[in-house]
Amino acid sequence: MNKRARHAAPAPGTTRPTVTVCRGCCCGTPEVPGPDHTAQLRDLRQALDGTATVRVTDCLDACERANVIVVQPSAEGRKNGGRPVWLGLVNDPDATSDITAWVRGGGPGVTDPPDILDLYTFRPSRRVQAELHDT
Template identity: 45%
Template sequence: MLLCRGCCCGTAEKHPRTDHDAQRDALLDCDGAFGVRVRVVDCLDHCDRSNVVLVRDFTAGRRPHDTWLGGVLNRRTTERLVTWVQDGGALPRELVPHRFGTHTRGGGPA
């Protein structure tokens, strides 16, 4: 999982009502658990959809599958994201409105 925290994602200037530190910490708590790796990155180049999280699934036997989520701005959405990443399965209904792209790496849109 990549968590954007560059030019505008994760900033109080753009999203003053979001607890960016708590969100980062909740996602970083997943790192190493359930086979999840979490990295905080400078920019994922989708500033119009901040806060952006990229979830990359490396399920055995498949090419990596990317799920892009934007507007991850509140505690409930962050909690649902954490649960989904830990449990796997289909994207939960609550996160569908946040999805703005799913792509297979190296293969264009899935």
């Protein structure tokens, strides 16, 4: 397993969604050619400023799906049954725009994601899911 940065997980009462962006082993590196990784992160932060917490982690251990982004629900979203949504192969600006529009609308448990995001959604192993909450 890859070494991860340790960041605080969202608190149980977090009032807004959290967007975790992988920028480790493969994600956000030249190993994933094409996207402007710096611009992607900047665009997420600018578009979601005041709406969601955007955090970066070293590795989410789903390298075969680089670039990986995880959208975690707000407190309201969790109350409504929302769960973290893992998105892989987020390698174009349109996908990033679809994610930001969904999160601005409330994210998991509040607003249904655009249908196009079904193409990016995946379920990581239970071990990997648990480790996201431990970081």
